[in-house]
Amino acid sequence: MPRKDLTKLLFKRRLVWAVLLVLAAAAAIAVYGTAFATRAYLDQASSRGQTTLRLAVAVLRGQMSRYQSLPALIADHDDIKELLANPADEGLRTRANVYLKEINGLLASSDIYVIMPGGETIAASNYDGPASFVGENFNYRPYYQDAIKGEQGRFFALGTTSLKRGYYFSAPVTVGGRISGVVVFKVDIDAIEASWKGGDYEILVSDPEGIIFMTGRPEWLYAGLLPLTADRLARTETSRRYANATLRELPVTRSSFGDTHQLMTIASPGAAREYLVLDEPMPEAGWTVSVLLDTGSAHAQALTSVAAALLLLGLATLAGAIFLQRRARLAERMEMQASARAELEHRVEERTADLALVNRQLETEVTERRATEKQLRQTQSDLIQAGKLAALGQMSAALSHEFNQPLTAVKTYADNAAILIERNRIEEAKDNVSRISSLADRMASISRHLRNFARKPNEKLGAVALAGVVKDTLEIVAWRLKAAKATVAVDLGPTPPIVRGGSIRLQQVLVNLISNAADAIEGLADRSIELSARRKGGKIAITVRDHGPGIPAAIAERIFDPFFTTKGVGKGLGLGLSISYNIIKDFGGDLAVSNHPDGGAEFTITLDAARVPVREAAE
Numbered sequence: 001m002p003r004k005d006l007t008k009l010l011f012k013r014r015l016v017w018a019v020l021l022v023l024a025a026a027a028a029i030a031v032y033g034t035a036f037a038t039r040a041y042l043d044q045a046s047s048r049g050q051t052t053l054r055l056a057v058a059v060l061r062g063q064m065s066r067y068q069s070l071p072a073l074i075a076d077h078d079d080i081k082e083l084l085a086n087p088a089d090e091g092l093r094t095r096a097n098v099y100l101k102e103i104n105g106l107l108a109s110s111d112i113y114v115i116m117p118g119g120e121t122i123a124a125s126n127y128d129g130p131a132s133f134v135g136e137n138f139n140y141r142p143y144y145q146d147a148i149k150g151e152q153g154r155f156f157a158l159g160t161t162s163l164k165r166g167y168y169f170s171a172p173v174t175v176g177g178r179i180s181g182v183v184v185f186k187v188d189i190d191a192i193e194a195s196w197k198g199g200d201y202e203i204l205v206s207d208p209e210g211i212i213f214m215t216g217r218p219e220w221l222y223a224g225l226l227p228l229t230a231d232r233l234a235r236t237e238t239s240r241r242y243a244n245a246t247l248r249e250l251p252v253t254r255s256s257f258g259d260t261h262q263l264m265t266i267a268s269p270g271a272a273r274e275y276l277v278l279d280e281p282m283p284e285a286g287w288t289v290s291v292l293l294d295t296g297s298a299h300a301q302a303l304t305s306v307a308a309a310l311l312l313l314g315l316a317t318l319a320g321a322i323f324l325q326r327r328a329r330l331a332e333r334m335e336m337q338a339s340a341r342a343e344l345e346h347r348v349e350e351r352t353a354d355l356a357l358v359n360r361q362l363e364t365e366v367t368e369r370r371a372t373e374k375q376l377r378q379t380q381s382d383l384i385q386a387g388k389l390a391a392l393g394q395m396s397a398a399l400s401h402e403f404n405q406p407l408t409a410v411k412t413y414a415d416n417a418a419i420l421i422e423r424n425r426i427e428e429a430k431d432n433v434s435r436i437s438s439l440a441d442r443m444a445s446i447s448r449h450l451r452n453f454a455r456k457p458n459e460k461l462g463a464v465a466l467a468g469v470v471k472d473t474l475e476i477v478a479w480r481l482k483a484a485k486a487t488v489a490v491d492l493g494p495t496p497p498i499v500r501g502g503s504i505r506l507q508q509v510l511v512n513l514i515s516n517a518a519d520a521i522e523g524l525a526d527r528s529i530e531l532s533a534r535r536k537g538g539k540i541a542i543t544v545r546d547h548g549p550g551i552p553a554a555i556a557e558r559i560f561d562p563f564f565t566t567k568g569v570g571k572g573l574g575l576g577l578s579i580s581y582n583i584i585k586d587f588g589g590d591l592a593v594s595n596h597p598d599g600g601a602e603f604t605i606t607l608d609a610a611r612v613p614v615r616e617a618a619e
């Protein structure tokens with residue numbers, strides 16, 4: 001698998017893991033976070049509820065302790081004692097009624113009244129009110145039953161006559177060591193209850209049977225938090241605690257949150273609400289004070305917190321995803337760069353390998369070329385050798401021919417001369433001898449030419465006046481010109497040219513050229529030859545032109561080769577132009593041939609111009 005695909009696969013796997021992790025975290029937050037946050041907010045609510053509860057209990061206790069000892073105090077009053085000793089005395093009754101009303105007003109209590117043994121009320125602070133207790137029998141009330149037994153009584157109940165809820169304190173009236181009656185002190189609780197209204201909590205006070213008798217919520221009044229069993233109902237009936245009020249059960253479901261928080265769900269028509277319940281018993285009164293806090297806000301806050309946490313998780317996931325994606329992109333880019341680099345390196349390696357191959361091929365080629373060159377040189381030297389041998393052969397043939405002819409002639413002339421002398425024909429013999437002499441001259445001439453060809457003359461180069469050389473040349477070639485019936489027109493220009501060279505050899509060259517020209521024009525109509533010289537910059541150009549047939553293009557390149565001749569056997573050696581060419585090259589000049597536009601060959605010698613004319617004859 002390519003590395004890039006592998007990286008992608010790994011990235012995808014990581015992505016899947018990351019998604020699973022985030023989902024797990026979200027689930028954990030949703031489940032444990034909600035529980036945790038709910039617990040935290042319930043803890044907060046609980047501590048708030050505890051404060052409220054403590055305050056409510058303190059207020060209730062304060063209220064009770066304020067009035068607790070008052071019945072005993074009133075019971076000790078003489079007017080009360082006297083009345084109970086003489087219950088039929090109207091005057092005493094009136095005095096007691098007035099007294100009780102007065103004290104009731106002073107103490108801001110609900111009612112104060114005096115009960116005779118047997119339960120009948122004989123004096124009351126509300127004696128003149130519409131719902132006077134006077135004449136009422138309260139023997140069923142526990143506070144009466146306790147007090148008549150000589151104990152302090154206390155009881156909470158709904159007034160059967162007043163139909164007002166109140167807390168009753170009672171004390172026995174002792175006259176002469178005998179219990180002669182009971183004083184009852186009723187405290188109104190409406191003010192305390194009113195202070196509980198409002199706020200986000202509910203305060204309940206329930207009696208030992210679980211019936212709520214104090215609450216800020218009127219609909220919960222006289223409702224039972226505990227199931228209303230027959231026992232409970234019977235006990236309540238006996239004391240007529242709640243007079244004729246209708247008792248009912250509150251639809252309560254109890255539950256708990258963890259080990260610490262007690263919850264209670266109260267169903268009401270249309271909806272059910274859950275409350276956090278905090279209880280504190282008040283054993284001295286037989287009550288249970290409860291504070292109910294609606295858990296709705298705690299749940300809402302917990303949900304908000306969880307939502308915020310999930311949002312944070314979402315943001316973190318998003319940031320993580322962006323980070324991962326960037327990292328992946330970076331990795332991909334780096335991967336691409338690496339692969340591009342690898343590709344480049346691969347190409348470089350390939351190219352290097354190609355180059356190395358080409359290099360090796362070149363080396364092989366060079367070696368082959370060297371071998372070929374070596375072979376070529378060998379072949380060339382072989383050829384030169386062969387050429388030399390061929391030239392030697394040619395020259396030998398030419399020489400033997402050149403020399404054999406005159407030698408044969410010399411032999412013939414000599415033999416003839418001997419016979420002629422024998423016959424005394426001296427004149428003819430003389431003629432033969434002179435012919436032998438001229439033949440010897442010819443052979444000497446050939447020999448001289450060959451010598452020149454073979455040996456480099458030791459003539460020194462210097463300034464040579466062309467005029468003198470031309471003059472000598474014409475003298476030498478005079479016989480040849482005469483034989484060919486040719487004429488030479490000399491034109492050396494306005495200033496006699498002086499060239500750098502050797503006079504003897506230059507003369508030899510000119511002799512060759514003029515002789516060749518004479519050969520070319522022999523027998524033709526125009527037998528004129530022109531010898532001219534012109535200065536061109538630092539050079540002097542000497543031309544020898546004839547009016548012959550010119551040089552055919554086919555042989556133009558070869559006429560300077562040694563032994564090249566078109567002349568018949570015995571006439572040309574083919575050495576003249578070759579020797580001339582070498583002489584001019586020795587002078588540092590040039591010898592070239594061209595055909596004149598008007599016909600005839602034109603040989604041009606180019607030599608360096610010199611200043612001082614020095615005639616030298618050092619040959």
Ligand code: ADP
Pocket residue numbers: 512516517518520546548549550551559564565566567571572573574575576577578601
């Ligand atoms: P040779 O004169 O002995 O043949 P050269 O080397 O002097 O040897 O000349 C070589 C050849 O060049 C001649 O055979 C001739 O064919 C040709 N040649 C030389 N000069 C002339 C000329 N002026 N006109 C025509 N052909 C010429």
